[in-house]
Amino acid sequence: MITQMLLRNHDKKVLWFALAILAAAVLVPLSNLLLPAGNPLHVPDHMVPLLGKYLSYALLALALDLVWGYCGILSLGHGAFFALGGYAMGMYLMRQIGPRGVYANPLLPDFMVFLNWQELPWYWYGFDQFWFAALMVLFVPGLLAFVFGWFAFRSRVTGVYLSIITQAMTYALLLAFFRNEMGFGGNNGLTDFKDILGFNIQAGGTRATLFAATAIMLALALLLSSAIVKSKYGKVLVGVRDAESRTRFLGYRVENMKLFIFTVSAMMAGVAGALYVPQVGIINPGEFAPANSIEVVIWTAVGGRGTLIGPIIGAVLVNFGKSIFTAAFPEFWLFALGALFVATTLFLPKGIVGTLQQFAKARDERKVAAAKEHAYQEQAAKSAGEDGLASAHTQAAE
Amino acid sequence: MYRTIQIFLVALCLIISAFATGARAQEDIRPLVDALGQGGFPQKIEAVGALAASGDPKVAEILGLLSDGKLFAPKTGGAVFLETDSGYADVLTGAPVTDVPGNLQKIRLNNGLRGAISAAMSQLTLLSPDRGARFAAAQDLLKEANPENLDLLNSALAKEQDAEIKATMEAARAVILLKTDASFEDKEAAIATIAARGNRDAVNILNAAFSSAPADLQPAIQAHIDGINQKLAIWDVVQNIWYGLSLGSVLLLAAIGLAITFGVMGVINMAHGEMVMLGAYTTYVVQQTINSAAPELANFSLAFAVPAAFLVTGLIGIGIERGIIRWLYGRPLETLLATWGLSLILQQTIRTIFGPTNRQVDNPSWMSGAFDFGGMSITWNRMWIIVFSIAVFFALLLLLKRSKFGLQMRAVTQNRRMASSMGIRTPWVDAFTFGLGSGIAGMAGVALSQIDNVSPNLGQNYIIDSFMVVVFGGVGNLWGTLVGAMTLGIANKFLEPYAGAVLGKILILVLIILFIQRRPRGLFALKGRAVE
Amino acid sequence: MTTVKPAALKTTNSILYLDGVSVSFDGFKALNSLSFVVEPGELRAIIGPNGAGKTTMMDIITGKTRPDEGIVYFNGEVDLTQKDEADIAQLGIGRKFQKPTVFESHTVWDNIELALNRKRGVFATLFYKLTPEDKARIEEILETVRMTARKDDLAANLSHGQKQWLEIGMLLAQEPKLLLVDEPVAGMTDAETTETAVLLKEIAKTRSVVVVEHDMGFIRDLGVKVTCLAEGSVLAEGSIDFVSSDPKVIENYLGR
Structure with a gap:
């Protein structure tokens, strides 16, 4: 049933975009591994994990867009789900180090030996298995989102209140993960990974594969999001965003609607974090910082919330800009980021993609209006027919 | 009545001696200073005591220099000099001295001498005209509670006017009393004095005194400890x-x-x-x-x-x-x-x-x-x-x-x-x-x-x-x-x-x-x- | 909250039964021991000055506000004070707001589709597919509210009157047994007002409708039993001529 849903009528643009991402999943690794370093099309070694990082950020932004753009829930705590997914992956990678750590303890990670711990805490069990860690990548952020959302949505905490308590949530987690007693490496976090699924994490081939995995995941998430958004459920979500009480009075359980998308979105964010960690090589409590979560919001806003392609473009563009800025004029990055926040909200509230769509729509409408002048009566008579239905659907998708 | 007279007499003596020391000229302590460079340790300890007794305002500084190892004297005994960055100087005036004897060596210290210096110092600071210095000295005494200082403390207490310092001194005296073989009544009064301070230090002092206290005194101590603890909890x-x-x-x-x-x-x-x-x-x-x-x-x-x-x-x-x-x-x-x-x-x-x-x-x-x-x-x-x-x-x-x-x-x-x-x-x-x-x-x-x-x-x-x-x-x-x-x-x-x-x-x-x-x-x- | 169900109630077959309902906000009594009954198939008009408690009454029936005391029964057996908005909507009570509330970023068609009385769970909607029956039903409703020509337009682009009609269409799609309509002709032209009266009368043939309105001409057009509220309780009830000649009603409402 789910595959059937995934293959359902997608918007053409989204489909093309997903294909483009899949193409990148193939082309970037190939170019990196096969082309000689001098070739103008060669992707240099350091670029591969960097691009992978951008794409995992894009996945995070897409996840946020599902709740913010489509359901009106501005989460300022999505960085927490991302970081939890990252920690789950990091725990797997830590266990893979085995006796190759500085203290050569076959079971305990170095930081635990350093803290004089004698045995592995219970919540580290199972993380030596990849399948278990992968499950936890989905489960832990999903569970947190479910519990948090269950409380928040049932008692109808909305708007800025919700934003503030999501921020408090990630802040509390930030403080918690800084503590050594938590057993997640304190403020150093988890790092010094050696291999993943038996492959050396530093090797070119592994890095290229990780990039490909990220791109494929992103494409899949894009299709999944598109399927969700285009379903009747997606329309209900937009209804909740625009007129929550109307949705309620139509008999929809708004809290359940929100809870489902919030949980799905948190799981997506967790996957993004899990893909991020092996490519960046570290996960530490800094990822829980409220500032990080707000930055995700701006990627989404710049690209265009309420569109599926927007957040992906926004995340890649802003982070690409960040890489350039922090290398060339590190002093000015915060000015630029701050200005981006202000300028986007003031001048580009729909984001890049949203604004482009608006232009395109205005152009189409002018054309249609001209056509309508001639055939208004005909169209009115015909409108109950087949083509009217189809166009209703394509329009709703945007 | 007898006690009052005694205190009065002590006070009188102190006042007289204070006047006397004040009247003495600076040069009068030079022989005392020079005595620091002569003889063995027992003589030096005596010299420190004599210096302290002189009550001269410079004494504290000189003793400080001595314990810092800044004072030099000829091996054979004689005038004491102060070592400076550029050479030597007169201990009292601080004026540079160029023609020093060739066989100068540092005045060495041993534990006995150090103890004497420290006792002399606390005596001096306890009687110092500076309020801060006196208060610090009183607190030091309270911390160390060395029975040897009891007499000194008594004389200082008699002179003290400041209520806060006086309270500290009294507490110090009480702590010292507990360590001596004073009478049961005295010790009981001492415990009350300590308990009156009502802080964590008091609890610590009482706890420390508890084991060594005579058995008939222990219930009183325990009661005070409990009382203070309760108050502290509030x-x-x-x-x-x-x-x-x-x-x-x-x-x-x-x-x-x-x-x-x-x-x-x-x-x-x-x-x-x-x-x-x-x-x-x-x-x-x-x-x-x-x-x-x-x-x-x-x-x-x-x-x-x-x-x-x-x-x-x-x-x-x-x-x-x-x-x-x-x-x-x-x-x-x-x-x-x-x-x-x-x-x-x-x-x-x-x-x-x-x-x-x-x-x-x-x-x-x-x-x-x-x-x-x-x-x-x-x-x-x-x-x-x-x-x-x-x-x-x-x-x-x-x-x-x-x-x-x-x-x-x-x-x-x-x-x-x-x-x-x-x-x-x-x-x-x-x-x-x-x-x-x-x-x-x-x-x-x-x-x-x-x-x-x-x-x-x-x-x-x-x-x-x-x-x-x-x-x-x-x-x-x-x-x-x-x-x-x-x-x-x-x-x-x-x-x-x-x-x-x-x-x-x-x-x-x-x-x-x-x-x-x-x-x-x-x-x-x-x-x-x-x-x- | 007093919610002990009186035994006698079982025998009443009124669609809506309110008795002794009171609610106050920060000391202000919005409803003061309000009692009010609507029979099945009845079309009822409610008038009353601002602050009489009309909207608060609707809030209580639809579960948005909980009464401090009093009982509210639907269909003679369902205690509405124990349910929330979604439950009550699924029981078959539809509500039209004072300010037209439609999904502005959806097309007219999608608005009706969302309102359609089908399973409303997360997964039911996620895997929902438009069946031929549903399609026919939507087209029928669009025809009823005269919106067929505009079915592909975004609701945001409709005029004020059209939004009111779309909202009524959505309520029809919901197939309620009881329809609460708050000021349906506010901001409409005279022609639209007359048409709306016709539409409501048509709707009332198959279900109960409660209309809150200020427009006396419109109420006269409806020609049904009228209840006048003031200061949170019923002032007078009866035909429009009876109510409008009541001296208390004139003093409290019409005379002003």
Whole structure:
């Protein structure tokens, strides 16, 4: 049933975009591994994990867009789900180090030996298995989102209140993960990974594969999001965003609607974090910082919330800009980021993609209006027919 | 009667000897000083005693030099010289001496000599005319409680006029008495004297004395220990409440401006923390300016900093409202993002101008130090910040309830369109309301500069807490903010001893998140149709 | 809250039964021991000055506000004070707001589709597919509210009157047994007002309808039993001529 849903009528643009991402999943690794370093099309070694990082950020932004753009829930705590997914992956990678750590303890990670711990805490069990860690990548952020959302949505905490308590949530987690007693490496976090699924994490081939995995995941998430958004459920979500009480009075359980998308979105964010960690090589409590979560919001806003392609473009563009800025004029990055926040909200509230769509729509409408002048009566008579239905659907998708 | 006479006689002797020593000329102690360089250790110990007995004001300094190993004498005995960076000098006058004997060597010390020096020093400082020195010496004695000092202490006690020092000395005497074989009554009195101090030190002293005390004295000691512990437990609670109020007042200052912009205008100002930070930097600039232009006013620089900070941040606030926020009314989430961006810009601006490191803002003399209140010590700066925050709170309340501006502000809050058609310039009310909120944040910055590091990140540390206060207390009601701030402050301080500072904070956050589920609009929420 | 169900109630077959309902906000009594009954198939008009408690009454029936005391029964057996909005909507009570509330970023068609009385769970909607019956039903409703020509337009682009009609169409799609309509002709032209009266009368043939309105001409057009509320309780009830000649009603409402 789910595959059937995934293959359902997608918007053409989204489909093309997903294909483009899949193409990148193939082309970037190939170019990196096969082309000689001098070739103008060669992707240099350091670029591969960097691009992978951008794409995992894009996945995070897409996840946020599902709740913010489509359901009106501005989460300022999505960085927490991302970081939890990252920690789950990091725990797997830590266990893979085995006796190759500085203290050569076959079971305990170095930081635990350093803290004089004698045995592995219970919540580290199972993380030596990849399948278990992968499950936890989905489960832990999903569970947190479910519990948090269950409380928040049932008692109808909305708007800025919700934003503030999501921020408090990630802040509390930030403080918690800084503590050594938590057993997640304190403020150093988890790092010094050696291999993943038996492959050396530093090797070119592994890095290229990780990039490909990220791109494929992103494409899949894009299709999944598109399927969700285009379903009747997606329309209900937009209804909740625009007129929550109307949705309620139509008999929809708004809290359940929100809870489902919030949980799905948190799981997506967790996957993004899990893909991020092996490519960046570290996960530490800094990822829980409220500032990080707000930055995700701006990627989404710049690209265009309420569109599926927007957040992906926004995340890649802003982070690409960040890489350039922090290398060339590190002093000015915060000015630029701050200005981006202000300028986007003031001048580009729909984001890049949203604004482009608006232009395109205005152009189409002018054309249609001209056509309508001639055939208004005909169209009115015909409108109950087949083509009217189809166009209703394509329009709703945007 | 006999005791009185004895004390009188001792006092008389001391007075006479004090007069005598005062009358003696400086040169009179030169032989005594030179004696330090002669003979073996027993002779030297005697010489130290003689020096101390002379009562000359220079003696303490000389003994200090001796114990530091700065004094030299010929191997064969003779005049003592002071070693300086460039050669030698006269010990008494400090004048350089060039023709020194060839066989100079450092005057060596052994433990006996060191003990003699230290005893002589405490004797000298106990009788020193400087109050601070005497107090320090008395406290040292209380800590060491060496029975050898008993006589010295007795004589000092007889002379002492200052009540605080006298109490310390009496306690020291009591502790010493417990170590000697004084009579049962004396020891009982001594225990009472110690117990009267009523602090943790007293408990420690009594605990230490407990085992060595005679059996018939032990119940009394135990009773005193229990009594003090009980009192201390009560004071602990009082102290926690005080710390909580102190933290609460800081939260109140930081949150009250936010309560205005959020509660009255519905605007989430993420740059609020940066307004606090700017207020702190204004304090720094004002202080620097006054220190260089009019140092005699340095103690009152805060009096200039408060209005300056209010004006600076208030004007910046009005600028922000006119420039950014007014375009975003009705879109609270966008306002949140834009003001967050603004906070990044403000932080980086300050970092560029003042550098990323902490700036030193001095406490004026009337805000430094502490005083004792019952079983706890209260620092003046915390005290003044509580007073300040309460003053700001009530001034604001008065402004909102009694002034024309406050009336207009409340009118706009309740019904913007109606207010506007009544001739109220709602855009200006908005601008000034935002300016007021920001200005109060600036004043909070002045207060925070006194207890926290003034750095570009100052505001970041308070923004989430302030939001919690506003959300917890409820929007649109200043009393809610007051109660919210104080409750969170006190709850934090009560959780800290059990859970630790970090875990306590996490607990508070979790509790607030849960609380919001129960009461989504805070403690003091508006009800009815007006809410929608 | 007093919610002990009186035994006698089982026998009443009224669609809506309110008795002794009171609610206050910060000391202000919005409803003061209001009692009010609507029979199945009845079309009832409610008038009353501002602040009489009309909207609050609707809030209580639809579960948005909980009464401090009093009983509210639907269909003679369901205690509405124990249910929330979604439950009550699924029981078959539809509500039209004073200000037209439609999904502005959806097309007219999607608005009706969302309102259609089908399973409303997360997964039911996630895997929902438009069946031929549903399609026919939507087209039928569009025809009823005269919106067929505009079915592909975004609701945001409709005029005020059209939004009112779309909202009524959505309520029809919901297939309620009881329809609460708050000021349906506010801001409509005279022609639209007359047409709306016709539409409501047609709708009332198959279900109960409660209409709150200020427009006395419109009420006269409906020609049904009228209840006048004031200060949170019923002032007078009867035909429009009876109610409008009541001296209390004139003093409280019409005379002003």
